[in-house]
Amino acid sequence: xxxxxxxxxxxxxxxxxxxxxxxxxxxxxxxxxxxxxxxxxxxxxxxxxxxxxxxxxxxxxxxxxxxxxxxxxxxxxxxxxxxxxxxxxxxxxxxxxxxxxxxxxxxxxxxxxxxxxxxxxxxxxxxxxxxxxxxxxxxxxxxxxxxxxxxxxxxxxxxxxxxxxxxxxxxxxxxxxxxxxxxxxxxxxxxxxxxxxxxxxxxxxxxxxxxxxxxxxxxxxxxxxxxxxxxxxxxxxxxxxxxxxxxxxxxxxxxxxxxxxxxxxxxxxxxxxxxxxxxxxxxxxxxxxxxxxxxxxxxxxxxxxxxxxxxxxxxxxxxxxxxxxxxxxxxxxxxxxxxxxxxxxxxxxxxxxxxxxxxxxxxxxxxxxxxxxxxxxxxxxxxxxxxxxxxxxxxxxxxxxxxxxxxxxxxxxxxxxxxxxxxxxxxxxxxxxxxxxxxxxxxxxxxx
Amino acid sequence: xxxxxxxxxxxxxxxxxxxxxxxxxxxxxxxxxxxxxxxxxxxxxxxxxxxxxxxxxxxxxxxxxxxxxxxxxxxxxxxxxxxxxxxxxxxxxxxxxxxxxxxxxxxxxxxxxxxxxxxxxxxxxxxxxxxxxxxxxxxxxxxxxxxxxxxxxxxxxxxxxxxxxxxxxxxxxxxxxxxxxxxxxxxxxxxxxxxxxxxxxxxxxxxxxxxxxxxxxxxxxxxxxxxx
Numbered sequence: 001x002x003x004x005x006x007x008x009x010x011x012x013x014x015x016x017x018x019x020x021x022x023x024x025x026x027x028x029x030x031x032x033x034x035x036x037x038x039x040x041x042x043x044x045x046x047x048x049x050x051x052x053x054x055x056x057x058x059x060x061x062x063x064x065x066x067x068x069x070x071x072x073x074x075x076x077x078x079x080x081x082x083x084x085x086x087x088x089x090x091x092x093x094x095x096x097x098x099x100x101x102x103x104x105x106x107x108x109x110x111x112x113x114x115x116x117x118x119x120x121x122x123x124x125x126x127x128x129x130x131x132x133x134x135x136x137x138x139x140x141x142x143x144x145x146x147x148x149x150x151x152x153x154x155x156x157x158x159x160x161x162x163x164x165x166x167x168x169x170x171x172x173x174x175x176x177x178x179x180x181x182x183x184x185x186x187x188x189x190x191x192x193x194x195x196x197x198x199x200x201x202x203x204x205x206x207x208x209x210x211x212x213x214x215x216x217x218x219x220x221x222x223x224x225x226x227x228x229x230x231x232x233x234x235x236x237x238x239x240x241x242x243x244x245x246x247x248x249x250x251x252x253x254x255x256x257x258x259x260x261x262x263x264x265x266x267x268x269x270x271x272x273x274x275x276x277x278x279x280x281x282x283x284x285x286x287x288x289x290x291x292x293x294x295x296x297x298x299x300x301x302x303x304x305x306x307x308x309x310x311x312x313x314x315x316x317x318x319x320x321x322x323x324x325x326x327x328x329x330x331x332x333x334x335x336x337x338x339x340x341x342x343x344x345x346x347x348x349x350x351x352x353x354x355x356x357x358x359x360x361x362x363x364x365x366x367x368x369x370x371x372x373x374x375x376x377x378x379x380x381x382x383x384x385x386x387x388x389x390x391x392x393x394x395x396x397x398x399x400x401x402x403x404x405x406x407x408x409x410x411x412x413x414x415x416x417x418x419x420x421x422x423x424x425x426x427x428x429x430x431x432x433x434x435x436x437x438x439x440x441x442x443x444x445x446x447x448x
Numbered sequence: 449x450x451x452x453x454x455x456x457x458x459x460x461x462x463x464x465x466x467x468x469x470x471x472x473x474x475x476x477x478x479x480x481x482x483x484x485x486x487x488x489x490x491x492x493x494x495x496x497x498x499x500x501x502x503x504x505x506x507x508x509x510x511x512x513x514x515x516x517x518x519x520x521x522x523x524x525x526x527x528x529x530x531x532x533x534x535x536x537x538x539x540x541x542x543x544x545x546x547x548x549x550x551x552x553x554x555x556x557x558x559x560x561x562x563x564x565x566x567x568x569x570x571x572x573x574x575x576x577x578x579x580x581x582x583x584x585x586x587x588x589x590x591x592x593x594x595x596x597x598x599x600x601x602x603x604x605x606x607x608x609x610x611x612x613x614x615x616x617x618x619x620x621x622x623x624x625x626x627x628x629x630x631x632x633x634x635x636x637x638x639x640x641x642x643x644x645x646x647x648x649x650x651x652x653x654x655x656x657x658x659x660x661x662x663x664x665x666x667x668x669x670x671x672x673x674x675x676x
Contacts (some may be wrong), residue, residue, distance in 0.1 A: 191608055
């Protein structure tokens with residue numbers, strides 16, 4: 001007698017309740033705490049990868065790839081500052097604090113950036129002598145916490161960056177958990193060792209763009225109008241935020257998309273607040289153009305920049321330079337598979353390690369543990385960063401030459417098309433193979 | 449000692465600050481016609497004295513080092529913000545964020561101070577002879593805030609290691625801020641602050657209450673959710 005079993009359907013997991021969502025529910029149920037991690041948004045969002053360059057053909061004349069000059073320099077801060085900055089390449093190193101990073105990592109960032117003629121940036125926690133010593137061009141961040149802020153370092157800086165927000169957490173403050181508060185970090189921040197250090201989300205002595213204008217004037221007065229002053233914003237309402245930064249007197253606007261990293265904040269914040277960089281650049285550029293300030297107030301963009309194509313696309317959309325953070329750490333050695341055994345011990349894997357706030361980084365970068373920090377050779381890591389920066393510049397030049405441009409700043413939206421409707425709408429370039437730019441039909445809503 | 453007189457009506461704030469930064473040897477300055485202008489006498493890095501004859505706007509004496517600055521009038525937002533050392537004396541009232549994030553030195557306000565007095569202070573000694581507004585000493589890290597009058601709501605919210613002394617009433621305490629025992633060491637500390645302001649013998653330290661951090665929020669745990 002033959003038996004018959006009803007066939008089962010193939011096991012299917014929910015698209016909504018995927019493995020990650022399920023693991024997060026279990027984690028939350030076990031701890032009662034939200035998840036904190038470092039890095040930027042990991043979810044898939046419309047991205048620079050959704051754009052393509054057209055290159056030259058019958059109607060455009062390319063430059064010879066290896067011979068004809070294609071400039072990469074950029075001048076920042078010539079609106080008001082007596083001493084504007086000139087970078088040799090349009091790629092800068094984003095603000096990352098001593099505290100979130102080891103002193104060795106900060107030194108390596110300075111070495112790498114200096115070797116390529118570009119700038120690095122302090123972070124929440126102040127300026128270390130090592131960082132100043134190894135950075136030929138150093139931008140000093142002016143943050144709500146004012147940890148380590150003092151007029152001597154302000155005068156030592158080559159530029160000042162007033163941080164209003166960052167892409168990973170627009171509207172949020174910072175957090176450096178107690179396990180990373182070493183004696184030196186604590187001393188620089190005027191706080192006890194070993195306690196969580198919260199960085200406020202609002203500046204303590206100004207509110208809104210009218211106040212910011214007065215604050216910027218004070219910083220200029222203290223430094224005798226010599227230093228370029230940047231204003232850094234997280235990508236939220238880029239048109240108005242950029243316009244208000246310009247109104248407040250910024251020399252440079254730094255715009256950080258949601259893929260931009262943070263040392264530590266809530267996962268829910270990183271993944272659900274703010275705009276992807278792709279969606280933020282054109283509104284910011286539009287604001288500058290509407291004010292007649294494009295190329296007069298420079299625009300630096302950041303958040304998910306990985307290669308020279310990303311650099312070139314940002315410049316083509318109207319930025320003057322880009323800034324990198326996560327990619328720079330990877331160049332130093334962060335998340336390197338060479339540490340896979342240790343990553344496994346920490347419950348993760350190379351490429352996914354993001355518990356930077358715990359201070360147990362096997363690569364010795366996001367830590368204050370002296371034994372771990374020693375693993376990073378600042379000279380060697382700085383060399384790797386310089387190599388990586390060189391590749392970014394070379395790749396951007398390669399694309400610019402292919403588009404017939406003698407300077408990377410000559411790239412323009414007309415050189416681009418989009419692979420998706422979403423990217424076409426956000427970047428305001430045509431969908432590939434068409435002349436359709438979604439949103440250009442109606443100006444009803446206007447810029448945001 | 450000669451006094452160098454700067455009239456802001458003719459030389460402007462830039463002229464004043466440029467002179468203060470360039471001429472560090474000059475020991476006494478008088479500033480005329482401040483007229484509520486912003487950023488007056490900011491970034492001084494010299495043991496000089498500056499007298500300002502009138503009201504000042506935002507950030508007067510910001511990031512001061514070593515200098516003694518007297519405002520013969522009222523001060524706008526952020527007077528003596530991020531001061532490192534020296535002394536700033538406001539003879540009138542001060543607007544909000546007086547002494548914000550200041551690392552050192554002393555700030556004396558003869559009148560009242562508005563909201564957020566001593567916000568994120570990092571070592572400064574602030575003394576207010578009148579009242580202070582709400583959210584004062586928010587996230588105050590170090591230093592002392594002495595108030596001869598009353599304090600507004602949410603005093604010392606999320607305070608770290610700063611010490612607050614209030615002689616009058618407190619409308620309310622912020623998260624993790626509690627009243628603490630006034631031991632002899634604290635009375636001695638307070639006496640020193642009063643003496644530095646020329647108030648020794650005039651004010652009894654026994655009339656003050658001390659406030660500071662309960663230190664329960666120093667490391668985040670879910671058990672403290674109700675505190676926020």
